[in-house]
Amino acid sequence: MKNRIRIERAILDITQADLAERINVSRQTINAIESNKYVPSTVLALKIARIFGKSVEEVFELEEND
């Protein structure tokens, strides 16, 4: 699965730590999701997308191997 978190963060001009704080997870969790170390839960995906004002599909995209 791919994601556009880094880009959306840049548009909002917020750091990984900012985003983490806004959805109540650790900064490392955001870093790990953003760099595809693991797949977030649906609750986190919904919260992240909501902060960006985008749908989950606009932020996270399935790939062939998923």
Next chain:
Amino acid sequence: MKNRIRIERAILDITQADLAERINVSRQTINAIESNKYVPSTVLALKIARIFGKSVEEVFELEEND
């Protein structure tokens, strides 16, 4: 988090086992997600929504406690 899986399944007229097979998880996993025993990964949410022809937000909805 709430979900509309049961309703969307009814619209498509498919069983939990059918849905499970289509996204390559066990039937128990679908049953557990559908009855809110746990929160699916974003990959599963995207696959489930795609089968229903709906967005993730149309199938899964955040609640206050999330």
Next chain:
DNA sequence: TACAAATGTAAAATAAACTTTACATTATAT
């Protein structure tokens, strides 16, 4: 009513998400 299909559920095992702490590297501004 009886049979079959669908759903609910439970326990044990494994994999994966997430936290905390801590430190290293990279980028940015002064």
Next chain:
DNA sequence: ATATAATGTAAAGTTTATTTTACATTTGTA
């Protein structure tokens, strides 16, 4: 060039997702 902020990463620990097997209950149908 130096200080500071941001990001990358790692290890250990806890919690949660997911699988497998198995059985019980409910629902639909002949």
